[in-house]
Amino acid sequence: MTSATRDHEALSELILSAxxxxxxxxxxxxxxxxxxxxxxxxxxxxxxxxxVQAPSHLMQLADGRIxxxxxxxxxxxxxxxxxxxERLGEKAGLLPLTQAIxxxxxxxxxxxxxxxxxxxxxxxDQEQCDARDGVGADEHAFDGxxxxxxxxxxxxxxxxxEGSANAQIxxxxxxxxxxxxxxxxxxxxxxxxxxxxREALKExxxxxxxxxxxxxxxxxxxxxNIGHKALRARAMIELADEVGWENGHGMFYSVIPDLGSAxxxxxxxxxxxxxxxSQFPGSWQTLKQDNRDPLTERELEETIDVILxxxxxxxxxxxxxxxxxxxxxxxxGDAVAxxxxxxxxxxxDHPNAPFVPGHAFDYCNVIHHWIRxxxxxxxxxxxxxxxxxxxxxxxxxxxxxxxxxxxxxxANFVDWAEALPIRDILAKLSDSIRDQDGSRAMALVDSYxxxxxxxANLMATVAFGACRFQNDPHIQRQAISxxxxxxxxxxxxxxxxxxxxxxxxxxxxxxxxEFGGYDLYRSKFGG
Amino acid sequence: xxxxxxxxRLEETWRLRNTVVSSLEQILDDLQRQVQESSFQExxxxxxxxxxxxxxxxxxxxxxxxxxxxxxxxxxxxTMAKLEAEYAGRxxxxxxxxxxxxxxxxxxxxxxRRWQPHDARRFAIVLR
Numbered sequence: 001m002t003s004a005t006r007d008h009e010a011l012s013e014l015i016l017s018a019x020x021x022x023x024x025x026x027x028x029x030x031x032x033x034x035x036x037x038x039x040x041x042x043x044x045x046x047x048x049x050x051x052v053q054a055p056s057h058l059m060q061l062a063d064g065r066i067x068x069x070x071x072x073x074x075x076x077x078x079x080x081x082x083x084x085x086e087r088l089g090e091k092a093g094l095l096p097l098t099q100a101i102x103x104x105x106x107x108x109x110x111x112x113x114x115x116x117x118x119x120x121x122x123x124x125d126q127e128q129c130d131a132r133d134g135v136g137a138d139e140h141a142f143d144g145x146x147x148x149x150x151x152x153x154x155x156x157x158x159x160x161x162e163g164s165a166n167a168q169i170x171x172x173x174x175x176x177x178x179x180x181x182x183x184x185x186x187x188x189x190x191x192x193x194x195x196x197x198r199e200a201l202k203e204x205x206x207x208x209x210x211x212x213x214x215x216x217x218x219x220x221x222x223x224x225n226i227g228h229k230a231l232r233a234r235a236m237i238e239l240a241d242e243v244g245w246e247n248g249h250g251m252f253y254s255v256i257p258d259l260g261s262a263x264x265x266x267x268x269x270x271x272x273x274x275x276x277x278s279q280f281p282g283s284w285q286t287l288k289q290d291n292r293d294p295l296t297e298r299e300l301e302e303t304i305d306v307i308l309x310x311x312x313x314x315x316x317x318x319x320x321x322x323x324x325x326x327x328x329x330x331x332x333g334d335a336v337a338x339x340x341x342x343x344x345x346x347x348x349d350h351p352n353a354p355f356v357p358g359h360a361f362d363y364c365n366v367i368h369h370w371i372r373x374x375x376x377x378x379x380x381x382x383x384x385x386x387x388x389x390x391x392x393x394x395x396x397x398x399x400x401x402x403x404x405x406x407x408x409x410x411a412n413f414v415d416w417a418e419a420l421p422i423r424d425i426l427a428k429l430s431d432s433i434r435d436q437d438g439s440r441a442m443a444l445v446d447s448y449x450x451x452x453x454x455x456a457n458l459m460a461t462v463a464f465g466a467c468r469f470q471n472d473p474h475i476q477r478q479a480i481s482x483x484x485x486x487x488x489x490x491x492x493x494x495x496x497x498x499x500x501x502x503x504x505x506x507x508x509x510x511x512x513x514e515f516g517g518y519d520l521y522r523s524k525f526g527g
Numbered sequence: 528x529x530x531x532x533x534x535x536r537l538e539e540t541w542r543l544r545n546t547v548v549s550s551l552e553q554i555l556d557d558l559q560r561q562v563q564e565s566s567f568q569e570x571x572x573x574x575x576x577x578x579x580x581x582x583x584x585x586x587x588x589x590x591x592x593x594x595x596x597x598x599x600x601x602x603x604x605x606t607m608a609k610l611e612a613e614y615a616g617r618x619x620x621x622x623x624x625x626x627x628x629x630x631x632x633x634x635x636x637x638x639x640r641r642w643q644p645h646d647a648r649r650f651a652i653v654l655r
Contacts, residue, residue, distance in 0.1 A: 218585060309655070311584070350624075398585035401577075402592050403624030404633040 004035065011040065012047040018119045018144035020105040024517065027101040028094075028524040037085070037097055041078050042243045044104050046250035048074050053154035054111045056262040058222050068222035069114055070122055071232065074100075074107045075254050077473030079235035082242060083480045084467065088460060095467045095521045096476050102517035103473055109150050118151070119144040121471045125511060154257045157182060159189035165197040169204045176208045181260035184208075188256045192245060202237045203374040208259050209233030210367055211378075213385050215268035216312065217356070217396045223263050226356055227363030227389065231477065233259065234366045271316065272384035279320050285377035293326045300335050300491055307339035307391045308347070315391045319384050332383050333368050334489045340364065340390045341496035345442070345503050348397060349408045354500075354508040357393040358478050361500075364390065365481040368488065408507065413443035420444075422451050426461045429502070433465030438507025445502040449495050459483060459498060466505035470517040478504050555652065559601050567606065571613055578621065586655070593653060595628040599637050600650065607634060 001009075007030050014023035027040055052072035059069050081100035085093030105120075112118035116129035123129040124142040141147070160183075162168060168187055175184035191201050209230035217224050236255035240248030276284045283290065295303065299322070306318040322332050340361045344354050364386045371379050417440070420428060425448045432441035448458055463479035482501035486494050533539065565573070575581065577591040599607065611629035614622045627633060643650035 219579070311586070395585040398589035399579040399582075400621065401588070401624045401628070403627050404636065405624065405627035405630065 007033075007035065008040070008043045011043055015044060015047050015105045016051075016108075016146070016150055018105045018108060018146040018150075020102055020144060021516065021520075022145075023105045024098060024102045024520055025524075028098060028520060031094070031097075032524065037082070038242050041082065041100075041239070042247055042250065044101065045075060045078065045239065045254060048072075048104060048108055049250040049253035050152040050154075050156065051108045051150040052110075052254050053152070053257055054261060055153050057225065058262050059111070059114065066222050067114075068224070070110045070126075071225070071228035072107060072110060072254065072258065073473045074104045075235045075239065075251065076231055076477050077103045077107075079238050080473060080476035080480045082239070084463060084476055084483075087480070087483055088464060088467075091525060092460070092464050094525045095464060095518065096479075098521040098524075099467055099470055099476060099517045100473070102470050102520070105144065106471060109153075111153060112151055113142075116142070118148070119146055121511065125471070154181070156253055157186045157189065159193065160186035161190035165191060165194065165200065169197075169200060173204050173208045176256075176260040177212070177264065177266065179260050179262060179264050181257045184260045185252075185257045189249075189252060192248070192252055195245075198245060199374070203370070203376060205233050205237065205256070205259070206230070206366065206370045206374070207376055207378065210363075210370060210382055210385065211269040212259070212265055213268055213363070213389060214265045214392075215271065215388070216392050218392070218399070223265065225263070225265060226359040227366070228359070229259050230366045231359075231362055234369060268385055268388055269381065272381040272388075273378075275316060275320055275384065276323075276381050279324065280380075284380060287323060287380040288329050288371065288375065291323060291326050291328050291380075293328060294331045294490065295322070295327055295335055297492065299325075299327070300338070300493065303332065303335040304339045304342060307336060307387060308343055308394060310391065311395070312388055312391060315387050316384060319387050323380060323383075329371055329380055329383050330368060330488075331490065333364065333371070333386065334491050334494075336383070336387045336390055337361065337364050337368070337485050337489060338491055338493045338496050341500035342493070343390075343394050344500035345496055346499075347394075348503075349406060350397075350400065350403055351406075351438075351507055351509040352400070353397050354504050356396065357390070358474060358504055358508065360386070360389045360393045361485075362474070362477050362481050365485055368485065372488065408439055410439045410442035410446070413440050414447070416440070417443040417447035420447070422448065425451075426457060429458075429461050430465050433462070433502070433506045434468060436506060436510070436513065438503060441502055441506035442499070445499055449498070455486070455495075455498065459486065459501075462498065462502045462505050466501075468515060468518045469505075469510045469512065470514065471512040472510065475505070475510070552648065555597075555649070558597070562598065562601050567609060570606075570610070574610075574625075590655060591625075591628075593655060595633075596637055596653065598629075599634050600641065604631070604634070607631075 011023060011026045011030065014026055030040055031037060052074060054069050057069045057071065058066050060066055077100040081096035084096040088096070108120055109118050110122055113120045113123040114127055116123055116127060116132055119142045129142040168191055172184050172187035175187060188201070188205070191197050209232065212225065212229045213227060214220060214224040232255045236251045240251045280287060303318065303322065306314050310318070319332065340357060344357060348354055348357070367382045367386050370382065417425070425444050429441055429444045432444060459482060462482065466475050466479050469475050478501060482497055486497045489497060577588050579588060582588045607629050611626050614629065615626035641650050
């Protein structure tokens with residue numbers, strides 16, 4: 001056995017024992033010794049793949065109620081961090097990678113964490129298992145390490161190959177949609193080996209994830225997935241691309257079985273389908289090619305107004321109107337992304353408010369990537385899905401009364417920010433994100449945006465500042481969505497995307513405000 | 528049948544605006560009277576109807592913000608203090624922001640922002 005092999009095995013053992021500090025230290029030491037990040041990422045994904053499957057994302061409690069079960073986020077952390085690392089550069093890029101490995105051992109077997117049977121951040125922080133009677137092994141049991149082997153709820157399967165590739169893709173997506181998890185997974189594996197069908201398989205996998213989205217979160221409790229199936233599908237594809245699909249089994253095993261898990265939510269997809277097919281008989285399949293017009297400034301404002309202030313039926317009708325006007329799918333999608341951004345930057349003020357909407361923004365990002373990268377006759381329908389999702393999360397937040405006691409007042413710091421020399425703004429912004437001082441952060445961002453056209457350093461400051469925070473891969477995920485959407489957005493209002501990301505980084509509630517991962521990064525890499 | 532002649536769009540819309548102003552002012556006058564004539568218990572029952580599970584949709588819940596602004600203009604300080612105490616005494620995270628709305632700090636902040644031109648019949652009101 002080589003030294004490198006022993007290192008990778010040690011990394012796996014530390015992960016499976018839920019020793020996140022040990023695993024992160026092992027990872028950073030291996031990196032410093034020359035191990036490629038992608039190879040270590042592959043080791044971690046291969047290690048956790050059997051242990052990130054939930055039997056369902058609905059759990060029936062002893063009294064008959066049903067609660068939701070969180071989705072695996074380990075793969076989201078890797079995809080976002082690998083992409084952020086490319087953007088942030090050699091040294092700063094090691095911070096998101098450190099956060100990804102810091103998270104992985106805390107994100108195993110979410111089902112058992114919720115039942116207080118296995119350690120991790122859900123058990124420790126969300127479920128407060130240490131405070132429950134009769135479940136803690138000792139005072140810090142749910143911080144790890146594990147006291148028992150991690151469970152496997154979905155055994156691995158052999159690939160299955162039958163008929164034409166098109167027929168198999170059709171059967172695979174049907175199996176996923178109808179919850180036949182084993183069939184969907186085996187059929188995926190059968191095609192994943194065939195390079196000539198790979199692009200079609202990627203596109204179909206994204207499609208299967210995207211169309212599974214709740215119609216509303218209002219009073220629905222556990223019956224939602226807030227876009228995780230789509231986000232995880234994209235993560236799988238891009239990580240498999242990173243290591244080569246012949247090495248991608250861990251990614252497939254992590255993601256594909258879960259695409260078919262309960263709850264399956266296709267009501268909104270059906271609504272969008274009925275609308276599009278009735279309004280564009282015989283031509284809905286080519287809307288992406290036929291509709292090429294941008295939105296005028298006035299139309300952009302109208303679309304934003306409907307998404308911010310309308311109800312779902314208004315949004316559905318408005319999207320149909322825009323499609324009938326010949327507006328390009330991505331022009332409407334850009335308006336949806338700006339709508340989300342203006343809501344977060346200028347309307348949402350409670351720290352809880354951006355948390356779920358951030359998922360909707362990432363979901364928009366996956367849809368836009370799907371439309372930019374692939375062709376599928378159903379893509380016009382996805383614009384309805386993302387617009388409704390963003391509108392819905394805004395409406396959900398209206399159910400929570402605004403708290404005037406928060407003290408979130410960027411206007412109070414406008415003069416302070418304006419008085420700073422521009423060369424000091426980004427350092428102050430970094431401090432404000434670290435201190436979770438959203439008022440100062442937003443005053444600084446607005447001052448910077450007004451004084452200069454420079455954006456790359458601004459986005460890097462927001463992204464790096466966000467990456468200081470641990471135990472939530474959505475933080476990294478949100479940062480990479482900012483980059484991708486800002487770069488692709490063709491509206492005059494794309495800077496709101498940076499503003500909303502700065503607000504998310506500086507003001508949104510965090511799963512942890514401790515800096516263990518960041519401290520490790522600094523100690524190992526001197527950041 | 529003779530066709531009606533349209534005034535200019537601008538004139539037509541301004542006419543509509545003035546018509547709505549009259550209606551809206553009547554509604555606000557009536558709302559003010561009802562608020563001031565309500566018992567404390569009636570006010571609390573009405574306020575409780577803003578919350579999820581009782582409100583018909585999220586927009587109704589969000590309109591609590593606007594109703595609280597009106598209460599600060601129409602009710603005496605002691606009633607506002609009683610409302611603050613009522614919601615501060617409830618358990619559950621949803622009630623704390625409600626209590627803060629009726630706290631004296633928020634009242635001062637709203638009063639400082641209230642805008643009424645000298646020739647206006649009433650102070651400016653945000654609709655939603």
